[in-house]
Amino acid sequence: MSRLLKWAAFLWPLFVFSMSYAQDSRIDSLLTALKNPKLHDTTRLRTIALFRDQYYTGADKNYYYLSKVLGDLAYKKYQQKSTNAPKLQKKYTMWLGSYYSLLGSEYFKKPDHEKGLFYFDKSIAFHKEAKEFKHMHFAMISKAALLTKLKRYDEAIPNVFQALKYFESHKDEVYAEDFAYAYYSLAYVYLKQGKFEKAIEYYEKTLKCYQEYDKNNYVDYHMGKTRSRMAEAYFGMKDYEQAMRFSQQSQQLIKGMNDATLEIENLCRIGMVHLERSEMDQAENIFRQALALQPSETTILAEEAFFHGNLAMGRLYAEKQDLSKAAFYTEKALSIAQTINEGFQLTDASKQLYDISLRRKDYKRALEMFQLQQKLGDASKIEASKNAMAQQQLRYDFEKKELKLKLDAEKKEAAQRNWLIALSGVLLLILLGAYFYYRNSKQKQAIATLEKNQIKQKLLITQMNPHFIFNSVQNIRNLIDRQKNDDAVKYLDEFSVLTRQILENSNENYISLDEEVAMVKNYLSIQQLLYNHKFNYAVRVADDLETDSIFLPPMLTQPFIENAIKHGLSHTGVNGMIDIRFFLDAGKLCFEVTDNGKGFDANKAASNHKSMAMNITRERLVGYTKNQDFAVHTSNLQDQDGNVVGAKVSFEIPYIYEN
Incomplete structure (x- = not known):
């Protein structure tokens, strides 16, 4: 540990000095410093992680670039298990598990969700191999968020509750931010299910956990994300006043934190509140601000934010009777939905474009949208059937896995219990021997007294x-x-x-x-x-x-x-x-x-x-x-x-x- 601190003290001035240069130059400086042959590989891994978390967020592509550098090094060292000491092998396994968790999060933001699930499962497996159960449960929570995105709620909820159960039983090694992560994920499941009151309940628990920490950018950012989700829940409940208030609070907290996607979401929601109140000019102004923002990286979350923004603009112009602009923005929303291939977004966009096309007397486009809705309906039935089968299979696999874990735990407990019974038996024999000796002595005394009487x-x-x-x-x-x-x-x-x-x-x-x-x-x-x-x-x-x-x-x-x-x-x-x-x-x-x-x-x-x-x-x-x-x-x-x-x-x- 002292060696790590020594090298961190040596490298950090170089990082600070390089801040004046472009991002690539800063990363180049890091990579050059890491080539020092005197650095131990565990120090390299920790330094990469510190540098990445200090200067970048999950909204920046360089964050994932550095994560890949970390993952490649961890995998290389993990493969040398035959020559690694057990403690070192455990550390490399932990780093590899963390890398796969981040990789899963990266694919969460891309249309390839199945890869995200694949990497979350790998992360869970590596953390389990290293016996790092706390981080294993973090990966399970991340996996639950992706399953929620895919509307596979029956699979998502057990993962979150299993993690919460672990956190509750290991409070000595779990921080408030860990509970916040679990509560946030559980609230997200309820939010996507339309159980808005339950979602708000767990988002409030999330905020309470973050309030235990000193105010800093990390805390502000996550409290901003949480308030944004609460605003979404209130909007779903048609409590527009609370939706407006929490969206504005979120905007204030995340300002300057380079998360344009979250800003677009907040602005679109604020605009929708104005639209619900028939405040057209304010709504149009807010929507334009949202669509003018440019995320640093194109992700599925950013695309979804732009989808909602364009769809909202389409609705705004439809209500203002400007059908040409309404069709323009709705077509953009439909194009985005087709790109990210989200069924419910395709449905929303096609329905709105169908109504606008009818009002414009563009019957050809209206017919195309009608046919698309019919196709989406059939596809959704097929998909629902597939999902039902998949969920049954996954539930079976989950219960089977749970049973195996339970049996393994019972075997371990049985072995411990047998030792305990054996020791208890020896102790009991000693106690019984002492008791019978004492009772025999007392009986002899009692018999002697009785005979005397x-x-x-x-x-x-x-x-x-x-x-x-x-x-x-x-x-x-x-x-x-x-x-x-x-x-x-x-x-x-x-x-x-x-x-x-x-x-x-x-x-x-x-x-x-x-x-x-x-x-x-x-x-x-x-x-x-x-x-x-x-x-x-x-x-x-x-x-x-x-x-x-x-x-x-x-x-x-x-x-x-x-x-x-x-x-x-x-x-x-x-x-x-x-x-x-x-x-x-x-x-x-x-x-x-x-x-x-x-x-x-x-x-x-x-x-x-x-x-x-x-x-x-x-x-x-x-x-x-x-x-x-x-x-x-x-x-x-x-x-x-x-x-x-x-x-x-x-x-x-x-x-x-x-x-």
Whole structure:
């Protein structure tokens, strides 16, 4: 890069000095300087491009002459691919792609449009080979403009939108002027389709892009071109005021920029506005200014501008009743249309000349124009048929190409995805291994904790069993001492059954509610016998409880029942009542035991006995629920007068449900 700047600094004074000479002398000076053997070919190519863009525009033939010099050098170096380094080969490929794009633009301005399409396709191919996708999409936009010129809109639009899609997804490498080029081309498609409002929308986007740049000749020129096209759209909408305003703005911006073709277009449009307003003198004056201009190079665009100018003059004189001059200018317009072989222009000119010939009573010429219109009509039908077939074929080719690109992209994505899946798989295996190791450790800890809790629970039960057995043996002894041998035997039988139940359940972590209720009833019957039937009891289980599916820790309720019998009914002579309930409350299994004794205050005053079984049971409940604040709810039962008529104990039982 530094070498390029060095040579550019060396060559530029020579270019500036040569400005005082004619164009040929200036180019000769450039070509002489480029013969310096110390210059690298990439420097030569860049210098040619800088010189061309500095001193010439696309309206000047020398612009295309220098482009050919650049293209010949690029092609020569491209052909030496076997000896070129990869980076150099890429640069020569890029330059060649740019040259073919310019060549396509050159044929755009000539009647040979098929060559223009051919060179745009070559430009696209070379830029793709160099992986220069930005410039490849520029060439696609240029191709779309030419397709629009040929009214092949279905082929033009996908090219523009594909380029816009690329620009949107690569904003880091795309400038505002690039978007402007795409918007301008898309607007041109809509303009030629007669969708004027849509065209204006995209021309406004084009102007907005150019407004982001500092004001200079390049920006002014392109803003002038854009405003000219907007004026054309407004004229098509019959908004003549806006058409006039934008045409005049375009004229001011392109003044002195050597684009006579665009000036002719603007002047003709301004003249047509005057003509629509019946301002004949102003219109004639403007049309004469337009036809007096001479483009530096004869192109199809210049010919089209002159066509519109002569056709407009013909219409002007026809409305002024000067039929001779009307026929003269319309004949010139028809001659131009025949030269450039544009069907719709031939149609417009032949129709106008037909009307003028009839008014002049030149029936022979009128018949010739009528026959020409008939011929053009048949030709247009044939051409439409051909175009329809061509468009179908091109659409098929385009979709086929798109499919291939999509499949190639999918293959590439699949390869990347496979690598990603493989790496993800390895990472997932590592994570799963770490997770299972962590979970295994946690499970071992949980199992150890559970086993510890189960051992503790069993230990608590074993602490409680001797206490219960001790109490029962004492009760049997009391019966024997009181010589109630039959009761003692009956008590002993029932006690043996209960003892077997307790021993069996002591080895279980959970027993069914059905088994718990059976054990409670057996225990109550023994206690009833011991207390000489001083009390009755009731064990109620709620209907919505499935007693064979609900499992709870064994021996949780017995100490509270024992406490209700022993302490709650200690001062009751007869008609004692123990009421036991198992029920669900908000999905929680609850136990409740009530008695009709003296209540808790009376019990406390009467006895200082401390129930070991109840303390053990509370500790078990805390262990099962993991709740240190677990509470056993106690309260006195009162009658309407506020007298204590009994006591109630309730708590939540931890349980599991098995279906």
